[in-house]
Amino acid sequence: MPIANTIREALSSSSMIRKMFEEGNQLKKQYGNDKVFDFSIGNPDIEPPPAFHEVLCRLATEDKKGSHGYMPNAGYADVRTALAEKAGREHGVSLDATHLIMAVGAAGGLNVVLKAILNPGDEALVSRPYFMEYKAYTSNHGGCLVEVDALPDFSLDIPALVAALSPKTAAVLINSPHNPTGRVYPAADIARLADALRKHGAACGRYPYLVADEPYREIAYNIEVPPVLCAYDESIVVNSYSKSLSLPGERIGYIVVSPTASDKDALINALIYATRVLGFVNAPALMQRIVAELTHARVDVAVYERRRDAFKQALDAAGIAYSEPEGAFYLFCKVPDSAPFYGNDRAFVDALKQQLILGVPGSSFGKPGWVRFAYCVDEKLIHASAPAFKKVMTSGL
């Protein structure tokens, strides 16, 4: 009747983000929804675009025979064709259905990728701070996540990444636009990283996969999110509709493999096999058919941009420093080094909570001394939080 030891350990230090989610719900019950400044979780409050509702209603009404049955584990061929065309345009390569596998969200897709490529003891490199679930995803499949500090502006420290490469490196995992910092990695950095991986591969005989986790690709502010698949042969992109169509609860996304990957067929078969045996079996059928019709739809990014600007204003007014987000809907702010916080993110988060502001300590992303705010909430709430931020900064003095 015991549970697994690794799980027991993990539970004792489990996701601060989810903990905040539950705490936030408690506080809202106590004080009212509009009194709690809950910036803790990346649960988009923007509704899916109207086109989603139209397609959902139409497919629900038509509901053709067999439309909720099994399909090939990789997904419907026509859905994969539609999505591959779009992914090809985004990544500067020519893709067809065979390069794309439907996934149960990006989290499901990443687990499938890691299951497919990791041998016991293999390493995946990641730039720190990072979305902490990556650590569990990697260890799920016998691998080890190796953390390499980002540069002070949270862009990739490529020499440091290169120094961490070894024959055990199965993958370098990047995430742009980035959670928790909102950084978008420039094309030049992707190119330099790809160069380094090619050199490393040529030298040691093992080319690491470049795995790009891109759920925020569509959420970027007046900046192009550079392509990855055209930059490096051994690259894999994972994406989802959780953010671009605000469908995180529906668990729908996909994996795309570079058309020039070596041993490509084996890789794709491995991804399909992993999809099956990890118990995903396939991405949800109805949602597959819906997103295939929505390749040109996305949520209104201008709404997120206005919120980002409102958040910057609130933090500026309170005198809190932060890293300017170029995409995603997170703002990573620096905990004041002065009294009473002395750079302690947990202390700062506690003080914020006193003012009913919920954020997630940077420690939960491998970066103590910082706090993440998710601004996928009503702009009014952000404006309304400004006095509370000011109060936190003055009350402790």
Add this chain to the structure above:
Amino acid sequence: MPIANTIREALSSSSMIRKMFEEGNQLKKQYGNDKVFDFSIGNPDIEPPPAFHEVLCRLATEDKKGSHGYMPNAGYADVRTALAEKAGREHGVSLDATHLIMAVGAAGGLNVVLKAILNPGDEALVSRPYFMEYKAYTSNHGGCLVEVDALPDFSLDIPALVAALSPKTAAVLINSPHNPTGRVYPAADIARLADALRKHGAACGRYPYLVADEPYREIAYNIEVPPVLCAYDESIVVNSYSKSLSLPGERIGYIVVSPTASDKDALINALIYATRVLGFVNAPALMQRIVAELTHARVDVAVYERRRDAFKQALDAAGIAYSEPEGAFYLFCKVPDSAPFYGNDRAFVDALKQQLILGVPGSSFGKPGWVRFAYCVDEKLIHASAPAFKKVMTSGL
């Protein structure tokens, strides 16, 4: 750029069932849908009940704010309450929402359970023949599947199972109604197994979990599928709507934990954590809300019963022996021991394929010398296959 070694090995001997699925599609293209007797895959052809379409259309039209967003990883509380009530009635225990976790189908649920309970080197016992994916599910999480032959009538060989128990046994995995044999384990067998597990637990200090995989619970022919949760404290049930509502493509199911399990809270938290980090995150939102309204709906089991009888008739006429299915929609038939098959299931499957009959060799379930037919196909096709079965039995002589 290499893929994982275990995956490379698995791919070379990958699922015969899925292979037949693809081959079946090829043959259908070549000969026409109604000319191929495809009994290879358990993809229910019965449409979801009308109530499903009604609820789907209504929820699609209403589409309330936030209804496609994240919810707690375990699923919506009201959905879990509704399903817990039903599962409690089926299993003779009193359950509430806290005992039930929504899952991405039963395959997803089983992976979550095994992730939550297996330590490296732990064993899960299973009665052979069995659904072969169990092997991959177990090894995914560092465990080892130990196979124990069933009795000749495919019921549990309880003394043999007991003999295979060890301090490493984390779980005994049962599946009733059973794939591939259609056997329903009687209550007396569940009770004897529970007794044995209690004795083993008391003696060695570790009570194995009894994990019941029950996607076919609702598909049984004039026989009650006995409860499990009331029979043994350390029991866990996994179920899905893939068969009972014909929704296999939508990936919706659940896990229920015995209310008297020791260390229950830790187990439930472990299951929720595993749901999150394996990348399921949560079961698809819309389908959760739909199945909660369909606790009294199910597909028409009488249709499957008529098909079973038609299949028995076809095999009887051809002189092929089989095990009488009590539930599920599979018929496990014995390969003739005489010339030209000599009990060789692959040879028999090849001869069947010549007559455009597709079945899956028993080897794919750990039971050579037998073949599985899935009769989730139009009854007419079953009747039409009778001459082809006869031909197979006479042509080789």
